Amino acid sequence: MIAQKVALPVTKLPSPDPRRPLTLRDVSEASGVSEMTVSRVLRNRGDVSPATRDRVLEAARRLGYVPNKIAGALASQRVNLVTVIIPSLSNMVFPEVLAGISDALDDTGLQPVVGVTNYMAEREEAVLYEMLSWRPSGVIIAGLEHSDVSRAMLENAGIPIVEIMDVDGTPIDSMVGISHARAGREMAAAILNAGYRRIGFLGTKMPHDHRARKRLEGFQAGLAEAGLELADTEFYSGGSALLKGREMTEAILARTPDLDFLYYSNDMIGAGGLLYCLEAGIDVPNRLGLAGFNGVELLDGLPRRLATMDACRREIGEIAAEIIAGKRQSDLIGGERVELTPKLQFGDTIRSR
Amino acid sequence: MIAQKVALPVTKLPSPDPRRPLTLRDVSEASGVSEMTVSRVLRNRGDVSPATRDRVLEAARRLGYVPNKIAGALASQRVNLVTVIIPSLSNMVFPEVLAGISDALDDTGLQPVVGVTNYMAEREEAVLYEMLSWRPSGVIIAGLEHSDVSRAMLENAGIPIVEIMDVDGTPIDSMVGISHARAGREMAAAILNAGYRRIGFLGTKMPHDHRARKRLEGFQAGLAEAGLELADTEFYSGGSALLKGREMTEAILARTPDLDFLYYSNDMIGAGGLLYCLEAGIDVPNRLGLAGFNGVELLDGLPRRLATMDACRREIGEIAAEIIAGKRQSDLIGGERVELTPKLQFGDTIRSR
DNA sequence: GCAACGGCTGTTACCGCTAACATATCAGCC
């Protein structure tokens, strides 16, 4: 129990500071072996005799030692963190991506660390800078659109980067997602095929939600192929999405009463619209069809199933995490590109023709 | 541009490694000053002449230097991270707490890092251990119930700890929250006062959601004071909460048709129940009253406003963060204890007597 | 009997940065 330290030069002696965080040295002294051996035991690295191992573990437990990853990371040049950057947490969509990531990372020793940008490019830069300065082993980031500065940081980080949710563009390294342009186009095709012609769009005003924009553009392109265009549009920002959906639906129908279909940029406002229509006694889907986007779980509980398109959120998270963890045998130069295909769910709000 | 290093002993020379992460040294060489001066410039610490400052900043920018916080933290014994531990992200409730925390931390230089436990004590231990090993400057953690090991870690961490959401118990250090027991009791009082007598409870099966449990116990205590007890109960786990609310409501009413009030442990299942009742043509609130808990934004979009109780989530997050950031002038020994009072919102689903 | 070897443990030299102190420079002042 008595340490035989050689006179430490000028250094402050490890006097019995109260509440000084414990170090390897404390455990080493308590168990009578070198710091190196303690380190080996605690990391299960290298050969250590069972007797020594037990002694060390007992001492570590008794003292309540918690390793200092900062020091460990600096010395080993290895950090078990994966940076995850998403626009929002209040969207229901991103937590599901996170769940996929967490699951896939669970048995890898890697740990996701989340940063939120609120759909703002400058926030993205700031968050990225902050996160990269912890030297993570990988980055998973939503979207393909980044500022020049962000892009440069990602390119120079020297670690795997996976851009997720979207594949309409050129990735820095890997990408996993769906084509929102295609999703919009397919929805347009399905709606036209069902015979609807006077179509309105309701969505978010946010100019930085590139995926919503791409869906809209794809949708418009799909209509254009049939020689049609949107009969009316309505945008919102902020507030309770469900309520906004309700209000916007009322507004757009008041303004353009002959609409026969409403395409919502997300399920939440779609659900609000659906509730409004049912209350207003509108015949859905015959007089008016409705569709949203995302395939959120919430829809299961509504009076009628809203047509939607599943965005493969969980799967996107899982695959992205696997790429970072190196679970996918990619011999490709450059990163992987994985395009998932969302499936359209007709529900009860598109008539079957 | 040429470094005059004295023959580095056995060390590998800083040869022109491709993709080697940049260090202070690179910036120092590029700008012709010492590493220390670069460090000063980048941290805005100490006096540096404007000319030098500009030169250094220019070089750092040009090279794309990102500081290594791992090394910085180790040297300065300071880490700008705040650990936040919550049970779930898919609950809508916790993201709002997070938003409050983020906001309050925004101008402090501190950065929240989130860990999720899924309501499992062992996960909490594991996450806590992992997080504490990064030596954060504070911990915000949901709930007052922790395993002995977790409690010991928190007590020994030597940093401020704020337990949030709940005040029914003894905190390790500080606590900020509401009394769920009281919330349950007050809801019981309001319901009884409105004349309801045959009351059912619907909630989650999760045995580790201590706050839901405390609300139920408080509620029962409130009923007991009037000589009543719950007429029936129904529990669920997993799945779409909205749908479960619907299904459970149907089930409990089928089993016990004479119930005149349903108290839901959260708004989401309450909303499902509300939708079910409206469709089933049940007269709410006269034949049957309904109430939930949390005051989630979603309720604004429903056909009728569900009675609920606001859990002060955002405010809890803000106050917790302020405590960690030292913004509150607390001269108390030990931590602060802040009890917020949720207010009951009657909405349209409790009759007014 | 001895070199070779494998299992176990210790020693040394950093990882990249910063606190603390030392040094250089220069203006102002008696």
Place this chain on the structure above:
DNA sequence: GGCTGATATGTTAGCGGTAACAGCCGTTGC
């Protein structure tokens, strides 16, 4: 001129771990 003090910059010694290698010891093979 010499001293003081402020300003600007450099030097040194770690922070708490880990990689790499060195050393010790008892076997093993021949």
